[in-house]
Amino acid sequence: MPELPEVETIVRQLRPTLTGRTVLRAEVRWARTIAQPAARRFGAELAGRRITALRRRGKFWILDLDDGRALVGHLRMTGRLHVGRAPDEAFARVVFHLDGGERLVFSDVRKFGRLALVDRPEQATGALGPEPLDLRGDWLHAALHARRRRLKPLLLDQAFLAGLGNIYVDESLHRAGLHPLRSSASVTRSQANALAAAIRHTLAHAIAADGSSFDTFYRTPEGRPGAYQDQFAVYGRDGQPCRACGARIRRLVVGQRGTHVCPQCQPAPRGLRGTVLARGS
C-alpha cells in the first residue's frame, strides 16, 4: 500500500518530468475518482493550467498550479501514477494530456484513490499531523501522553502523524520494541525517543529502497517495484522467526488491521499477557 516512502519516491521521480508542463486536457474515465469539483468541471478548470511544483504532504501528492490552485491526490491502496504509457492501462481512471505529447496516467484497480482540484491543499487533505521524517522524541512523548489510545491506531491516525500506514507502523513498533496495543500514555520518555528514532530510520531506509512492493500494487512511475520488502522485520512474516531474537512472528488484528508482532521483542502490555491475541494464521 502506498505510504509516505512510496509517495515520496513517486514525487521525486515525477518532479523533473512534470514541473513546468501544461495540462491540455483531463480525461476522466471513472467519475468517482474525482472528489471535487464535479467531474465535468474538473476537466474544464484544469485545462490550460501549468504545473509549477510537485510535492508531498503525508501520503498525499500535490501538484501546484499556476493559478494558485492545487491538484491533490491520494493513492489509497492500489493507485498508481505513470508518465507515458501505463503498464496497467486497463485500470486507468484519469488521464492527463500534457503539452509536448506527454501524458500522466492515474490508474487504480480498486477505485479507492481520489483526486481533488482545490484552492488550498488543506481542503483535500483535512487536518494532518506533522511530517514524521524529522520526528522528535520529546514532541512524540508529549503527544502520546496527551492521548489515551492504543499505539497502533494512534500512529495510523493521519491527524496525529502524517504518512504512516499499516506496514511502517508495524515495522517501527517492532524496531522500537513496543507492542501495538500499548497505551500511548504508558510510553516512557526513553521509549518515545526509541520510537521516534525507529520511525525516522524505517522511513529513511524505505525511501532509499524506493518503497515496498510485496504484491502487484505499488510500482514506481517507471514501473519498477520497490525493494524495502526484503528488509521487513515483521510485516507479512507471521510464522517466521524474528531476525532479532528468533521467536516466531505472530499476526493479530488491531482495529480491523492485520498486525504483526514479535512476542519477545514487543512484550504485551499488562493485563493482556497470557490472553489469546493471535488470530488468523
Next chain:
DNA sequence: AGCTACTCCTGGTAGC
C-alpha cells in the same frame, strides 16, 4: 474521548 462496525472496490487465493 476512544472504540467497533460498516462502507467503498476487485484481483487473488484458500477451500472445497
Next chain:
DNA sequence: TGCTACCAGGAGTAGC
C-alpha cells in the same frame, strides 16, 4: 480442474 466465498486495507462515518 473449476467454482465460490472470502480477504486485504486507508479513510470516512455512524453508533455506542
